[in-house]
Structure formats: C-alpha cells, structure tokens
Amino acid sequence: MTQFLQQLINGLSIGSVYALMAVGYSLVYSIMKFSNFAHGGVIMFGAYFGYFFLTKYNLPFALAFLFAALCTAIVAVIIERTAYKPLRDRKAPFLYFIICAMGASIFMENIIIAIPSIGPTFRTYPPVLDKTPFTLGSISIGRLDALMFVISAICLLLLVYLIDHTKIGKAIQATSYNIKASALMGINTDFIIIAIFALGGFFAGIAGVLFGMKYTVYPQIGVITNKSFIAAVFGGLGSLPGAVIGSVLLGIIETFTSGYISSQYRDLIAFVLLIGVLVVKPSGLMGKTTEDKA
Template sequence: MAGFMQQIINGLSIGSVYALMAVGYSLVYSIMNFSNFAHGGVIMIGAYIGFFLLAAYKMPFYVAFALAGAGAGLLALIIERVAYSPLRKRKAPFLYFIISAMGASIFLENIVIATIGPTFKTYPKVFSTQPITVGSLSVGRLDLIMFVISAISLAILIFVIEKTKIGMAIRGTAYSVRASALMGVNTDHVIMIVFGLGGLLGGIAGMLFGMKYTVYPQIGFITIKSFIAAVFGGLGSLPGAVIGSVLLGIIETLTSGYLSSQFRDLIAFALLIVVLIVRPMGLMGKFTEDKA
C-alpha cells in the first residue's frame, strides 16, 4: 500500500506540470479551434531562459522563475502575431494554422541547436535533494515545489477566467467569436491574451520540468504528453485539461512502478487512441465537428 501511495504522489507531481502545459493547448483550442503545436517550442524556450538565468547569471530562483514565464509568454505573443494573425485575417483553413504551428516549432528547435547547441544541460541545484519523509512515504522537495507552484498557477488562471472581465471576454469568445465581436469584444486582443497566458504557464512548466530532468532542444516533444492529456480531458475544457493531466501522470508512474518504464509512453499513446475512438470529445469536452 505504501508503494502504491508513493507512485500516486509521484504521479501528482508530474501530472501537475503536464496540466500547466495542457491548459495552453486548451486555451488556444477553445477560441481558435486548432491545436497549437508551436506550444512545445515555447515551453522549450522557457526552460532555457530559466536555466541560463540560474546557471550563468546566478539569479535568485523567484526572479528566474518570473522571467522564464514572462519570456515564454512574450514569445507566444510573437508567434501569434507572426504565424497566426495573418492567417486569421485571411480566414485561412485550419490546416494552414497547423502547418504554420509545426513550422514555428521546427524553427525554434533548430535555432536553439544552431546557437546554443544540441547538448543536454542540467540545472544547478536550487533546492535541497533531501526528501521529506512522512511515515513510510518520501516526497522530494522539488516534486512538492512543482506541485504547489502548478496548483497555485492553475488556481490563479481559473480565478482570472471565472471571476474577471477579461475572463468573461475569453469565455464569451470561446463560445462564439462572431457573437462576441458583435457585442463589442475586441476578439483580437482576447486571442493575444490567451496566447500570452498559455505561453506564461508553458514557460513555468518548462522551467519546472527542466529542473527535475534536463534541458535540451527537443524538450518540446514532452508536450505530446500534455496534448494527450488535453485530449483525454477534453480539448477546450480547462478543468478537463487539468484532470486529464493528473490522471495521465498517475497512469504513467503506476505503469513505470508496476510494469516497466518502457511501457510508459506505450500506455499514454494507447490511451489517446482509445479516447479518440470511444469518446472523441474527452472526459469534459464538448462535441465539435472541427477538431484539428
């Protein structure tokens, strides 16, 4: 029983980081109805920003943390203005958005390889590696910090979406872009805010993930897991993205603990296939004819 609870704790830690990544997908999908595959590149840049601020400039953790999130958010805004805004103005098909997103992701990955290099980089130790022991259970300090930061960030996001005027504008635009525009909502600004929020959370997730593991140009591929979590919970649903991410994290850790780590990715992709076949809208998503 103790071993099972230990795996659940580990799953909650990684699942909370998946949730920060997944809400970026869900926010964009809820309004623009396409999956922003450039989100992985944004997360990767956030991880590198945090690494260099801690390793090269010796900045305090909270300063590096804030700048990594802000830098990733700014990058997400730039991608939206350069790669997506011209397509929106031309009312291009959703396929064009996906191609543009993939191009932006490949560009970011290769520019990092060309300028920084392809080698793995390890974050300096910021927190003690001594675990916190409660009875027979042990919780890594970094795992606990990851969970707390993720939970606080997601709580703030939900508060903004549910309780503020800009949140009301986001919810209205997600329901109908045309109707919101007719009611006087500047949907262009709403889309920019959505990308900025998604990028901010993605940068935070990238830094946390890099601190637990390593940083490398292909780290953005981890967002495939968060995309699976978003699909599992329901694309376009923030609560669904969070629930799907936590469940995926727990499933992965249980698979690694009781079967083998080699089956972890296999189980994740098998779960995606099953969800798409049985319930394409996910656990909490709404049916839509256009899912891209």
C-alpha cells in the same frame, strides 16, 4: 500500500505539470479551434530561459523563474502575431494553422541548435533545492516534486479565478463560445487572442523551468508536450477543467505503469490512451462534441 501511495504522489506531481502545459492547448483551442503544436517550442524556450537566468546572470531562483515565464509569454505572443494572425486575416483553413504551428515548432528547435553558444548540448540546472526528501512515515516526497505540485496548483487556481471572476475572463468565455458574436457585442477579440497566447506562454514557461530542473535541458525537450496534448484530448480539448483532470489522470497512469509494469511501457500506455479516447469518446471526458478535433 506504501508503494501505491508513493506512486500516487509521484503521479500527482508530474500530472500537475502536464496540466500547466495542457491548459495552454485548451485555451488556444477553445477560441481558435486548432491545436497549437508550437506550444512545445515555447516550453523548450522556458527551460532555456530559466537555465541561463540562473547560471549566466546569477539571478535568484524566484526572479529567474518569473522572468522565464514572462519571456515565454512574449515568445508565444510573437508567434501568434507573426505566424497565426496573417492566416486569421486571410481566413485560412484550420489545416494551415496546424501546418504553420508544426513549422514554428521545428523552427524554434533548430534555431536553438544553430546558436553557437547554445547548440544541442544537454544542460543541467544548478542545485536550487536541498535534495533531502520529506518523509511521511515510509513515504518519501522529493522537495522538487513537492515544489512542482504546489506551484502548479497555485497557478491553476489563479487561472480559474481569472477566467471565472474577472472582466477579461468573462470576455475569454464569451469569445470561446462565439467569436463572431463577441466581436459584434464590442469585445476586442484580437486582444483576447493575444491574452490567451500570453497566458498559455506564461504557463509553458513555468512548466519548462520545472521540467528542466527535474530532468535536463535540451532542444527536443518540447516533445514532452505530446503528453500534455494527450492529456488535453483525454480531458476534452477546449475544457480547462478537463485539461487539468486529464493531465492528473495521465500522470498517475504513467507512474503506476512504470512502478507496477515497466517504464518501457510508459509512453505506449499514453498513446494507447489517446487512440482509445479518440475511438470511444472523441470529445474527451469534459469536452464538447465538435466537427473538428484538429
């Protein structure tokens, strides 16, 4: 029973960070109907921003954390303005958006490698938290794992409030339902698209810092978004509650696989889950059936 609870806690921790990444996918997909594969590059930038704000500029952790998230929000908006907006203006097919997103992701990864002062070197965050874990009986909870869960939960609750109880949130809901009708009703859909990219980028920056703290920082760290994409598909692309539920379930499934079977099967189980969902229920747990699941 102790091992079960320990793995459950670990799964909730990692799943909550997956959720921060997955909501970025879902926000973009809900309005633009394509999967933003450049999201991984934004997360990678967040990990590096947090690292350099802490080490090079010696900022307090809270400020470094906030500045990293704000910087990645700006990066996400720049990607939308330079890469996706010209395609939207030309009414390009959605396949072009996917190809452009993959190109943007590769570009961001390689630009980091090409910068002499950064390069492909693995970097480790300086100690921020005491490594002594919390203990509840025989259960051990790492301080970083607790921080990851708490920060993710707060961010997701704030996002839910923003979407359900603010004017811009209502505009996002309307635009996701029908972007053309929303524009005819006076909603500035171009601004709404900027807003969802900024929100997705902000959460990507938070996730990047948390992952960088837990593991290491390197140019390919954005590949972790493959897991968040699986979680978004599992929960239902375009559905924020689905993205959160899918992420938490994926985190729990992965940790139980590592704890009870083998860590070698962790990634295998995730991709088997993706294939299974696409075959059995392509819309995911809470998503709507659409023609494209790009």
